[in-house]
Amino acid sequence: MKNNLIKDRCRKYRNQEQMLRLILQVPENIQVEAVAMSGSRTDTKALKDEFQDYDVVYVEDDLDNLTRDLSWLDRFGKRIIEQEVTLGHRRLYLMLFEDGNRIDLTLCPKEDINEWVDSEACFTVLVDDKGLFESYSPSPQRFWIHPASETDFKKACNEFWWVSAYVVKAIRRNQLIYATDHLYGICQQELLKVLAWQVTSDKGVVDIGKNYKYLFQYLPAEQEKEFSALLDLSSFDKITQSLFSTMKGFDREAQFLAQKMGFAYDMEVAEKMISYAKEKLSNH
Numbered sequence: 001m002k003n004n005l006i007k008d009r010c011r012k013y014r015n016q017e018q019m020l021r022l023i024l025q026v027p028e029n030i031q032v033e034a035v036a037m038s039g040s041r042t043d044t045k046a047l048k049d050e051f052q053d054y055d056v057v058y059v060e061d062d063l064d065n066l067t068r069d070l071s072w073l074d075r076f077g078k079r080i081i082e083q084e085v086t087l088g089h090r091r092l093y094l095m096l097f098e099d100g101n102r103i104d105l106t107l108c109p110k111e112d113i114n115e116w117v118d119s120e121a122c123f124t125v126l127v128d129d130k131g132l133f134e135s136y137s138p139s140p141q142r143f144w145i146h147p148a149s150e151t152d153f154k155k156a157c158n159e160f161w162w163v164s165a166y167v168v169k170a171i172r173r174n175q176l177i178y179a180t181d182h183l184y185g186i187c188q189q190e191l192l193k194v195l196a197w198q199v200t201s202d203k204g205v206v207d208i209g210k211n212y213k214y215l216f217q218y219l220p221a222e223q224e225k226e227f228s229a230l231l232d233l234s235s236f237d238k239i240t241q242s243l244f245s246t247m248k249g250f251d252r253e254a255q256f257l258a259q260k261m262g263f264a265y266d267m268e269v270a271e272k273m274i275s276y277a278k279e280k281l282s283n284h
Helices: 002-011 016-029 063-068 071-076 110-118 150-172 176-203 221-231 236-261 267-281
Strands: 032-038 054-060 079-087 090-097 102-109 123-127
Touching: 016 032, 016 054, 016 071, 016 123, 032 110, 054 063, 054 110, 063 102, 071 090, 090 110, 102 110, 150 176, 150 236, 150 267, 176 221, 176 236, 221 236, 236 267
Parallel strands: 054 102
Antiparallel strands: 032 054, 032 123, 079 090, 090 102
16 A cells, blocks of 8 residues: 555656746746746756755745735645745745655745845746846855865864864763764864865865765765765764774874965874873773
């Protein structure tokens, strides 16, 4: 029975042409003044697959009137789950449909188009009879990274080694979530930043994508494999192992970048922080 339902949904999957037609048809009856699309479907570098959503904005004159009765959203199809989010003056309706398609729909007052434009890297205008988007253009540089200055590099190193002490403390206190958050959310992000700066030291300004998703396209395959090995944070033993590997990797990559760029790198701080971690975690 379950397999039959899955097969039935797959048969009813709406392709991109059908979805775009629907996205343009729905606003015809709700007084939308312009329609634009952003996200992966406007990014030529993005992976093309069934999980791409449709990031769409409807620009309108009366947000309150449009949101007073949201029954028109039903025209997009039957939803499995949805979320409603408010961002600034915009309302977002995130919808996952039974056929597997997803639309992230933004309703934006026309006087606040700049809010939406500033939040996007690339976008394509689909309908704009009044020229509301004429004074705006896509900013693909939003996720481009520039070569590091020595000040940027110094701050990244200081942040990495400072926060590594928080990870040590969390492991000793058996605070799994706190340790994971600081190790991945801060320390390993600084490592990714240093790796990205290595790329820019050779290639200049590059597009690394949101959350570094294109970074390893510029680096040897073994570096992606090495970084991926750091991401097993499923236990305190694994977190401890990842912390020491991350420290070792950051120290190595930071030294390499510093030598290449002629930056000062405080090896003494690195050595002392690694020793500190070993001392505090030796019997844990």
